[in-house]
Amino acid sequence: MSELIHRIKIFVYRFAETKPSYLLLKRDQGLEAMWGPLQASLGFGDKLETAIRQHVHDDIGLTPPQRFLDLEMPGRWSIGDEEVIEWMFGVRTEDIIKPGKISPDWAAHRWATFDEAYHSLGFELDRAAVMRLHTKVLAA
DSSP, X not given: OOEEEEXXXXXXXXXXXXXXEEXXXXXXXSTTOSEEOEEEEEOTTOOHHHHHHHHHHHHHOOOOOSOOEEOOOOEEEEETTEEEEEEEEEEEOOOOXXXXXXXXXXXXXXXXXXXXXXXXXXXXXXXHHHHHHHHHHHHO
């Protein structure tokens, strides 16, 4: 029997002048020590919107978002007896990240243009997600 694990990936963006920039985060060690979006596990019974608001606030110190952009591209794969499903969302912010407010789980963070973000992301699914988000943001 396999264990089902749900995770969320939250692509935070803001506008600098007329162009969007994307928040990239980096863990300090291990496989996830690559640039990527805010990511977190979902516990049993957690609701997506509540979890997104909580992690945006608790992990990076930004005002919890009121609106979400579902990127409609869940990732799914198996590792041994674990099956992982990742739900991808975009959230817009006007806040700035205040020193000391970002969780110590993240070793570094930076804002990047689309080109910088696309080339910095460590996983192909993250690159596809930021491309979809960028396309939707520009079309709005």
